[in-house]
Amino acid sequence: MTGGAGFIGSHVVRQLINAHPDYRIVNLDKLTYAGNLANLDDVAGKPNYRFVKADITDFDHMCSIMSEYQIDGIIHLAAESHVDRSIKDPFTFARTNVMGTLSLLEAAKRYWQSRPEGFDGKLFYHISTDEVYGALELNLPDEPAPYGTELFVETTRYNPHSPYSASKASSDHFVRAYHDTYGMPVVISNCSNNYGPNQFPEKLIPLFINNIRKGLSLPIYGRGENVRDWLYVEDHAKAIDLLFHKARVGETYNIGGFNEWKNIDIVKLLIKVVDRMLGRPEGFSDHLITYVTDRAGHDLRYAIDSTKLATELGWKPSLQFEEGLERTVRWYLDNQAWIDGVTSGDYLKYYKEMYDGR
Ligand code: NAD
């Protein structure tokens, strides 16, 4: 696993450790601002788990880790993941997401080709995003969702808009190139927006939960009408486990819950849930809503069609959004120490630069 100390990665590590006690799981992570070993406190002592601090762009180190641990399967999540950061600092995204993925691919190829069995029984599983497909029209604006006639399917043409999604699209192309050129066994999945415990509070849902609790403003980009398709992170982790074992090699699978929401509706729901859980009267935090300058190149709508995963492998999400959101809010309110631990240093500096003067 790469990126196992991050938000989704930590749930995937936990899923694999618990579901496959016979596996040896190596979690390789650079521990950037987004990586936090506290996410894995409950499983760090398990006998089938090892943590290795390493940077995926360090090709020599990737090669030595492949042979030292005799890696035969890779689930690659390590990435720079925040769109707003990519707008400010695209080079870091190209370096980690493109060059890092390439260095991991090449290290895996060399190690596996050096083995007598070659690529047999090996898999490079790359975790990607629905953002590579670009943005969909919002041509059914009224409730209920879907908010448009089109959904992203696995054959939708790539059309990324942000430096983040361009870097993820590029990494997907490299993964396919290693399959088509060298015959490396690969799988790619493209998932919609995740939410749940342990998400870094620069992303919409944890940022807003924390701000509502503290009485800070809720900066909604543009008019809050952008649509995202939300999936509970543990459902994504289960889909990854399933695909790692059952996916057809060389294939791409979309992962999503057919769960489109306008940002403004999520924010109103979050205010309701957080205020209720904190014993505040209804409407107490409504005044925190603040419309701010839109994100540059802000994609209007994402919506994933995950029919292929459902029909081929029987996967479906386990939670309704309202239930998942309640669980998520409860977790952040009960884990203030975690939030305080990560809202320091680099993050505080970034947050200040981002919002000062808005
Ligand atoms: P995250 O930012 O929470 O975690 C990323 C992890 O990668 C961190 O632990 C970080 O330390 C590590 N990392 C970063 N650069 C590294 C490097 N050079 N070497 C080694 N480790 C490094 O990200 P996330 O939200 O958990 O996303 C994980 C993956 O899933 C990413 O590839 C992302 O593109 C993809 N994805 C995310 C979402 C989402 O909604 N968050 C949806 C679909 C796909």
Ligand code: DAU
């Ligand atoms: O779709 C999958 C993607 O989802 C992943 O690939 C990314 O790694 C992940 O960060 C996420 O990207 P988004 O840009 O959709 O997520 P974010 O939480 O940053 O924003 C969600 C929506 O909320 C988006 O339309 C922008 C808006 N937003 C976000 C923030 C942080 C605001 O209006 N205000 C904010 O302060």
